[in-house]
Amino acid sequence: MWKRYLIWISGFVRGNFGESFEYKREVDELIWDRIAFTLIISVGSLIFTYVVAIPLGIYSATHQYKWSDHFLTFLSFVGMSIPAFLLALSLMVFAFDLFGVPLFGLFSAYYEGAPWTWGKLGDLFKHLWIPVIVVGINGTASLMRIMRGNLLDVLGQPFVQTARAKGLKEIVVVGKHAVRIAINPLISILGMSLPGILSGSAIVSIVLGLPTVGPILLRSLLNEDIYLAGTLIMMLSLLLVIGNLLADIALAWVDPRIRYE
Amino acid sequence: MNNTQNNPDQAIEIAQEIETAGDFHIDGGQLSYRQLIWRRFRKNRMGVIAGALLLLFYVLAIGADFFAPYHYNEINMRLRHVPPQRLHFSVSDGFYVHGLKSVRNPESLELEFTKDMEQRHPVEFFFKDADGRRHLFSSTGPMFLLGTDRMGRDLLSRIMYGARVSMTLGLVGVLLSIVLGSILGTVSGYWGGWVDNLIQRIIEILSAFPDIPLWMALGAALPPGWSSIQIYFGITIILSIIRWGGLARQVRGKVLAYRESDFVMAARAAGAGHWHIITKHLLPGCYSHIIVIATLAIPGMILGETALSFLGLGIRPPMTSWGVLLEEAQRVTVLLHYPWLIFPAVPVLVVVIAFNFLGDALRDAADPYSD
Numbered sequence: 001m002w003k004r005y006l007i008w009i010s011g012f013v014r015g016n017f018g019e020s021f022e023y024k025r026e027v028d029e030l031i032w033d034r035i036a037f038t039l040i041i042s043v044g045s046l047i048f049t050y051v052v053a054i055p056l057g058i059y060s061a062t063h064q065y066k067w068s069d070h071f072l073t074f075l076s077f078v079g080m081s082i083p084a085f086l087l088a089l090s091l092m093v094f095a096f097d098l099f100g101v102p103l104f105g106l107f108s109a110y111y112e113g114a115p116w117t118w119g120k121l122g123d124l125f126k127h128l129w130i131p132v133i134v135v136g137i138n139g140t141a142s143l144m145r146i147m148r149g150n151l152l153d154v155l156g157q158p159f160v161q162t163a164r165a166k167g168l169k170e171i172v173v174v175g176k177h178a179v180r181i182a183i184n185p186l187i188s189i190l191g192m193s194l195p196g197i198l199s200g201s202a203i204v205s206i207v208l209g210l211p212t213v214g215p216i217l218l219r220s221l222l223n224e225d226i227y228l229a230g231t232l233i234m235m236l237s238l239l240l241v242i243g244n245l246l247a248d249i250a251l252a253w254v255d256p257r258i259r260y261e
Numbered sequence: 262m263n264n265t266q267n268n269p270d271q272a273i274e275i276a277q278e279i280e281t282a283g284d285f286h287i288d289g290g291q292l293s294y295r296q297l298i299w300r301r302f303r304k305n306r307m308g309v310i311a312g313a314l315l316l317l318f319y320v321l322a323i324g325a326d327f328f329a330p331y332h333y334n335e336i337n338m339r340l341r342h343v344p345p346q347r348l349h350f351s352v353s354d355g356f357y358v359h360g361l362k363s364v365r366n367p368e369s370l371e372l373e374f375t376k377d378m379e380q381r382h383p384v385e386f387f388f389k390d391a392d393g394r395r396h397l398f399s400s401t402g403p404m405f406l407l408g409t410d411r412m413g414r415d416l417l418s419r420i421m422y423g424a425r426v427s428m429t430l431g432l433v434g435v436l437l438s439i440v441l442g443s444i445l446g447t448v449s450g451y452w453g454g455w456v457d458n459l460i461q462r463i464i465e466i467l468s469a470f471p472d473i474p475l476w477m478a479l480g481a482a483l484p485p486g487w488s489s490i491q492i493y494f495g496i497t498i499i500l501s502i503i504r505w506g507g508l509a510r511q512v513r514g515k516v517l518a519y520r521e522s523d524f525v526m527a528a529r530a531a532g533a534g535h536w537h538i539i540t541k542h543l544l545p546g547c548y549s550h551i552i553v554i555a556t557l558a559i560p561g562m563i564l565g566e567t568a569l570s571f572l573g574l575g576i577r578p579p580m581t582s583w584g585v586l587l588e589e590a591q592r593v594t595v596l597l598h599y600p601w602l603i604f605p606a607v608p609v610l611v612v613v614i615a616f617n618f619l620g621d622a623l624r625d626a627a628d629p630y631s632d
Contacts, residue, residue: 081613083564085571086587086606093596093603192468199473203568207591217474218572221481233478236471244469 008227012234018227022220027231030216035235038212041201042194042239044128045136049193053140054183057147061182062174064152072144079141084200088134088207095130131208135200139193146189150182187254191247194240202236298549301626308622311615318612322424330388330399330406330415333422333581337403337413339363342599343374345408345416348384356384358404408601410589419581420605426493426582428612431562434497435555438505443551445505446512447539451520457513464506472503476565480574489580496575500565508554515547549627557620560613567609583609 008018017027060072154160155178163173202214209215213232220228292300302308321328346358360380363372382402389395407416449460479499483492519525519542528538563583569575570584571591578585586605590596596603 077614077617078610081560081610081617083567083609083613085568086609089590089593089596090603090606092593093600096593096597195469195471198471202471202474202477203572206572214474218477218574221477221574224481229478229481233474236474237469240469240471 008230012231017231020220020225020228022223022225022228027228030228031213031231031235034211034213034216035239037210038198038201038205038214038236039239041128041131041135041205041210041212042197044132045139045197045201046190046193048132048136049139049143049197050186052136053143054147054186056140057144058151058174058179060144060148061151061155076141076144079137080145082137084134084138085203085207087137088131088204091130091134092208131201131204131210134204134208135197138200139196143186143189143193147182147186150185151178154178154182184254187247187251190250191244194243194247198236198240298626302622305622305625307618308626311618311622314615315612315619318424318608318615319428321421322428325418325421325425327395328397329418329421330396330404331418333414333419334579335414335418337409340374340403340405340409340413341372341411343403343405343409343413344599345601346376346405348406349381354381354383357381358384358400358402358406361403407604408599410586410602416586416601416604419586420583420608423581423583423586423605424608426576426580427563427566427584427609430493430497430500430566430582431559433494434501434504434562435558437497437501438508438558439551439555441501441505442508443512443544443547446509447516447543449509450513450516451535451539451543460509461513464509467503467506470503472565473568475503476500476569477572477574480569480572489577492575492577493580496566496569500562504558504561508551508558511550511554512547515550516543519543519546549623553620553624553627556616556623559620560616563609563613563616 011018015028017031019025020027020030023030056072060069063069151174155174160173160178163177164170201212202217204210205212205214206218213236217229217232219225220232325333340361343361346361348356348358350356358381360377360382361374362377363374365371366373380402382400382404384398384400384404386398387395388397388399390399405415405417407420409415410419445460449457476499479502480496483495483499487495525538525542528542533541566575566582567584567587570582571587573588576582576585583605587603587609590602590605
């Protein structure tokens with residue numbers, strides 16, 4: 001067993017991932033598009049998460065203990081608690097009820113297997129938003145809470161009071177002075193939120209039938225297609241390591257106080 | 262605040278504030294730490310509601326044999342996919358449900374059920390079934406308040422039995438990660454040096470894994486020949502293997518802080534051994550943190566089990582859990598025809614949200630000396 005693993009891992013490093021038992025093809029022919037789609041969805045949800053969570057967090061913090069804050073807090077608790085696959089499932093049923101189209105896969109039947117054109121790209125984006133939102137919801141909810149907490153901490157500090165005392169408008173105080181500092185820790189969270197997003201995209205893809213790593217990983221696990229499964233898990237882990245590295249670099253770039261020496 | 266107390270109006274105002282807040286600073290010195298936590302926790306309405314709700318769920322789950330109207334594997338092939346029945350009330354019959362009429366759909370050739378207004382099946386409390394077991398309520402006729410699944414099994418009963426697996430799995434898993442996390446966290450913080458370094462790096466590696474794909478891989482690795490109980494513990498171990506890291510981190514931080522404190526120094530000077538210092542002086546200081554983190558970790562485990570079983574890699578039938586129940590609702594076509602099959606999602610959501618609220622309330626309460 002461990003000998004086979006050693007042979008496989010030494011091949012892996014040299015770019016030879018072995019052959020899939022089920023598909024009777026080299027593993028590396030099977031995975032690259034899927035990894036690309038996984039990346040697209042993950043990056044998309046990451047952007048969605050930050051774009052939605054930060055303004056909501058700011059709003060929630062500046063309206064602390066008003067009913068809108070309570071409402072957002074409640075929503076974020078629900079958002080943190082709802083499992084991604086359930087959200088995907090219910091969205092799919094709703095979409096089917098409302099529009100009568102099955103939201104399955106990433107392309108309409110017309111474009112499936114067609115060569116890349118602008119039309120196909122547009123079609124991709126039409127299908128992409130649902131998985132992106134579904135995968136992003138959990139992260140958005142918790143990130144919003146963190147942003148709210150950070151901003152509240154910052155707003156309580158003396159320099160904010162100074163800014164207010166100078167007679168600056170509230171929007172300048174919050175927007176220019178407080179938010180800048182409150183946002184910093186969120187970038188270090190970036191690295192930590194990656195595993196969640198990759199996990200989420202795997203399971204949501206299985207429910208929605210997207211051509212990402214998730215469904216093929218499940219299949220290969222159920223069929224004990226070990227080289228394929230091994231390569232996929234290894235690739236996901238590699239993606240994470242790279243993502244963490246990028247997040248660290250971004251942090252050092254944004255915050256001049258951090259140095260790696 | 263002291264100088265304002267000279268002003269009688271303000272003093273009264275403050276006194277009222279203290280009264281309404283049920284303040285305990287005044288007699289704080291006479292209360293034990295545990296009492297302080299309890300007092301503070303009780304004030305958090307959401308936390309108390311969440312706690313009570315969870316208690317109710319656990320009681321229902323443990324007593325499922327009595328509370329559920331049917332056994333979870335009572336198959337009734339002639340009553341497949343019965344929609345949820347409405348509970349009616351009349352003075353003469355008490356609670357009752359209408360009987361069922363089956364009609365074959367001319368298109369899909371499936372049996373479809375409608376209400377038979379003529380028939381009334383009264384709900385009997387403390388019902389004795391054919392095997393002589395008592396149920397809180399059941400009926401001689403078919404009574405499926407949440408409908409039935411593809412094998413004609415009562416969904417309500419299955420949810421109650423499923424709660425046993427889903428809700429205890431989280432507890433057992435958290436217990437395991439508490440044991441692992443506190444031991445390794447204490448070791449890491451107390452001895453420091455290369456041991457600390459090694460343990461911290463392991464935690465970092467574990468936390469960098471995407472958990473669901475890893476759980477999937479480990480779940481798929483469980484031998485197919487295992488019994489339900491073995492699978493149950495297998496899944497528990499899988500879930501807790503990845504989740505102990507966060508707890509170990511927190512414990513380590515606490516231990517690091519306490520290690521240099523006066524009372525530990527005093528114990529050491531008095532010649533206390535490592536074991537004594539750890540168990541008598543360090544760990545008790547971490548209890549409240551451990552409880553809080555454990556509470557917040559349970560929903561993750563419940564969701565993990567649900568996701569794994571949903572994918573068919575977790576709990577396997579005939580054992581039932583909320584994930585197993587949701588697996589049947591996996592296809593959109595199934596859901597469109599039999600929408601009630603999604604209902605097991607409701608307890609999942611309620612329990613997970615309740616645990617989050619409870620954990621939040623405990624976290625606020627665990628620090629009674631703050632604010």
